[in-house]
Amino acid sequence: MIAQFLLTYALNTGLSAFWGLINSQQNVAYLPIMNVQHPGQVTFYLETLVEIATFDPIPVDMVYDAGMFDF
Secondary structure, rough: HHHHHHHHHHHHHHHHHHHHHHHHHHHHHHHHHHHOOOHHHHHHHHHHHHHHOOOOOHHHHHHHHHHOOOO
């Protein structure tokens, strides 16, 4: 009974922390949409974060140029 309680608490806390991480990433990813001046380093970080958040780490042109979808 105690082990089940501890396991349930650990899983709920872990998922809660993961959900908080996703929420924070979304909030930071929306910062470039606001019309605020940022230093160059922050702009680079935000552009990289938006690229990761939109699931664009692999350029689509590279896949099409390889001929993977030529039917």
